[in-house]
Amino acid sequence: MKKEIYPTEVLDVTIDRIDSRGYGYVRYIHPPERGSNGKHLNLYITNVVPGDVVRVTVENAKGRGKALLEYDELLKAGPTRNLAVPTDEAVSGGTPLQYMNYDAQLAYKEDMVKGYLAEAGFDTELVKPIIGMDKPERYRNKMELTFGATGELGMHQQGNFRRVIDLQDSILAPEVMTEVKHVVGQWQKDYKFPGYHKDSQTGLLRNLMMRTSFVTGELMVVLYARKGPQEFPEAAADLVERLTKQFDQLVSLQWVEYASSNERIEAEATHILHGRDYINDELNGFKYRVWPETFFQANPVQAEKLVELALEMADVNQEMRVLDLFCGVGTFSLPLAANSKELAGIEIVDMSIQSAIRNAKDNGLDNTYFMTSDARKGLIELKDTWGLPDLLLLDPPRSGAGGKVMRSIGRFGTDKIVYVSCAPKSLADDLVWLREFGYELVTVQPVDQFPHTTHVETVVLMEKVQTRIA
Ligand SMILES: C[S@@+](CC[C@H](N)C(=O)[O-])C[C@H]1O[C@@H](n2cnc3c(N)ncnc32)[C@H](O)[C@@H]1O
Numbered sequence: 001m002k003k004e005i006y007p008t009e010v011l012d013v014t015i016d017r018i019d020s021r022g023y024g025y026v027r028y029i030h031p032p033e034r035g036s037n038g039k040h041l042n043l044y045i046t047n048v049v050p051g052d053v054v055r056v057t058v059e060n061a062k063g064r065g066k067a068l069l070e071y072d073e074l075l076k077a078g079p080t081r082n083l084a085v086p087t088d089e090a091v092s093g094g095t096p097l098q099y100m101n102y103d104a105q106l107a108y109k110e111d112m113v114k115g116y117l118a119e120a121g122f123d124t125e126l127v128k129p130i131i132g133m134d135k136p137e138r139y140r141n142k143m144e145l146t147f148g149a150t151g152e153l154g155m156h157q158q159g160n161f162r163r164v165i166d167l168q169d170s171i172l173a174p175e176v177m178t179e180v181k182h183v184v185g186q187w188q189k190d191y192k193f194p195g196y197h198k199d200s201q202t203g204l205l206r207n208l209m210m211r212t213s214f215v216t217g218e219l220m221v222v223l224y225a226r227k228g229p230q231e232f233p234e235a236a237a238d239l240v241e242r243l244t245k246q247f248d249q250l251v252s253l254q255w256v257e258y259a260s261s262n263e264r265i266e267a268e269a270t271h272i273l274h275g276r277d278y279i280n281d282e283l284n285g286f287k288y289r290v291w292p293e294t295f296f297q298a299n300p301v302q303a304e305k306l307v308e309l310a311l312e313m314a315d316v317n318q319e320m321r322v323l324d325l326f327c328g329v330g331t332f333s334l335p336l337a338a339n340s341k342e343l344a345g346i347e348i349v350d351m352s353i354q355s356a357i358r359n360a361k362d363n364g365l366d367n368t369y370f371m372t373s374d375a376r377k378g379l380i381e382l383k384d385t386w387g388l389p390d391l392l393l394l395d396p397p398r399s400g401a402g403g404k405v406m407r408s409i410g411r412f413g414t415d416k417i418v419y420v421s422c423a424p425k426s427l428a429d430d431l432v433w434l435r436e437f438g439y440e441l442v443t444v445q446p447v448d449q450f451p452h453t454t455h456v457e458t459v460v461l462m463e464k465v466q467t468r469i470a
Contacts, residue, residue, distance in 0.1 A: 009061035012075060013043060015052045018108060020425075022096025022454045023068065024048035030062055042066040047087075049100045051078025080104035094155050095452040098171055106132045106448055109456040113424045113446045120428035127444040131305060136451035139299045140172045141212055141281070145181060147195030147205040153185045164195075171452055176247065177210045180221055183242050184208055191235045196226055206258075209292060212249075213281035214300050220252040220279045222292045228257035229271050240273050251275040254292060283307070286334045286363050294355055295328050302449045306420060306457060307335055309445055313418045313461040314391055316340040323382070323389035325375055325409070326396045330356035330368075332420070336393065337365045344386050345370040346378035375401065379408045393418040400426025403433055410437030419460040422449070427458055440465045 015024035023044035030039045041058070042065060048054060054071035058064075074087050082101040097105050114124040133139060145153050148164030155170075157163040166185075169178050188195075188205060196203040207224040221243060229236035236255065243250055253274035260268075270277070270292075278291045283300055284307045290296045297303035310332055316322055320340045324333040327345030329352050337343035337360065347353050350372040360368040369386055371378055375396070392414045394401060400423065401409070409417065410433060417434060421427035424446075431441065439462040449457040 004063060006060050006062040008057060008059045010055060010057050010072075011043075011061070012053060012055050013045075015045065015048045015050050015054065015078060017050050018048075018097070018100070019044065020112065020454060022046075024050070024052065024054075040065065044068045046070050046096070047099055048074075049078040049081045049104065052076070052081060053078075095171055096454060098452045102132065102136050102451065105136075105451060106130050109448060109454075110446055112454075112456060113427075113444065113458055116424040116428040117431075117441075117444065120432050122428070122431065122441050126441055127446065130446040130448055130456070131302075131309075132448045133302060133451055136448070137171050138174045139301060139451065140174070141214060141300055142296070142298050143170070143173045143177045143210050145208045145210075147188070147203075147207065149195050149197045149203065151189065151195065153181060153188065153195075153208060173210075174212060174214075176212060176219060176249070180210050180219075180243070180247065181208065183246060184221075184223070184239070187235070187239055187242055191232070191238075193232075193235070211279060211290060211292075211296075213279055213290075215282040216280045217249050218251045218279040218281075219247055219249045220254070220290075220292070221250060222252075222254045222256060224256045224258065226257070226259045228269055229255045229273065236273060244274055252277060252279055256292065283331060284335050286338075286359070288329065288359055289355070289362070291355075293351065295349070295352055297331055299449050302447055302457070303331065306447055306449065306459060307332060309447070309459045310393060310418050310420055311335055311339065313443060313459060314393060314416070316391060320390040321387070323392045323412075323414075325379070325392060325394040325405075326401070327356060327370065328352050328395070330359045330370075332393055332395060333368060333370075334359060334363055334365060337368045338363075340367075340391075342367045342369070344368075344382055344389065346373055346375060346382065348372065348374050375405045376408055379405070379412065383412075388412060389414055391416050391418070393420065395420040395422075396426075396430075398423040398426065400430045402430070406430050406433030407437075410434060410439070413437070413464065415464050417462045419458075419462065421458045421460065422455060424456060424458055427460065431460065431462065434462050438464055 013026045016026045019025045026043045028041040053076040055073040056069050056071050110130040114127050118124050146164050152164040152166035154165045154167030157165050194203040196206040205225050209222040211220040255271040257269045278289045281288045281290050284304050316339050321342045322336045322340045324345040327333045327347045333345045353370045353372040356370045442461040442463050445459045447457045
């Protein structure tokens, strides 16, 4: 049977709250007419704050249960709206909270942490006030932009992966990156190079990645394209000329060619157009070499705070053996190793482990042991090859460590566990497992690692008080 299509309606609604993806949510109840009495419409609206009154146009309004929309008009600003941000500013998927004033963003994130912990039955009195940034702008040391199919160079629109918003400036990017963007964008226009079109797999330019160090000042620019620079020697030389002329700090300009695969890691060839293939950076006084595909903390100011907090909670000494699970390139491992007897790190990505090994060496640490392995298998193997640690720190991906890994950790039975989380929902789920093994929540410290986004980091200390499961 063909479904009835109802008329398009223009509705004035008041935003109730911001959901975990950053969309404004309001539940609209249709007035009692044409048999739709009490029917609900869940509206998810971009670029709003709670209390905003907005006008939206909804197609087939009574025939649907939900709609994701941009508003047509802001009729009244909610109390937490940052009025300094122009309302017509297109917001990329990277900054869904940009319209909310910073204190309200912090409260939203703290509440999110408390909410998930409360659902899991933990005492939210233990949650300390969130640590925000003094200057919550231009904090990223890495930006990755996409070339759109029709000449844009920017970020995907919130909720729409097909549309690229041409970036004029970004609240997240250091000024130097906006400047590089404009030079590369002009260069693209001058040579009429088309952006890559995902569906038809045509076009040339895919992404522009920029990295910089806030300590050394070094700058890396990487262009990802479907063909290599050897096919466009004049344009490639001109790009080098334009960028090196304007940016003294540019120590690495690379053109990465990959035509067939979507996996950049399998790039066909990397061409170094200028300088070397990495930049030097520093975090908490430790030196790191960072290549284009190396994972490295994107907000160094807050990352240093995270590391300091983790060290404080870990309270390690020169007698202790420490395990850093999901260790990546060693952001927590190096400072922990410097303050303990021995450190082992487990991480699934071999490239990160190779970086961690080199980073330890570059920093003169000779008490580290890094292992490429899946966390669960690695824990079992480590017990035989390295022994049991006195303290365990874990910093899993957004999905969390999961029950199997958490049970293995529980069986290790260290007195203290420091959990660094980038997703409060999976954090709460994982902590429930530790509770089963007799661990008690001691401290919960949320940190705003990514202002203007919905992400929140949390550092948690759990201590063992009793053993319920052997
Ligand atoms: C949040 S990051 C931690 C980064 C690390 N602390 C650092 O600063 O470099 C999570 C890490 O877990 C790794 N990972 C993901 N799944 C894994 C698994 N099953 N076993 C081990 N490591 C895994 C990822 O490669 C990533 O490096």
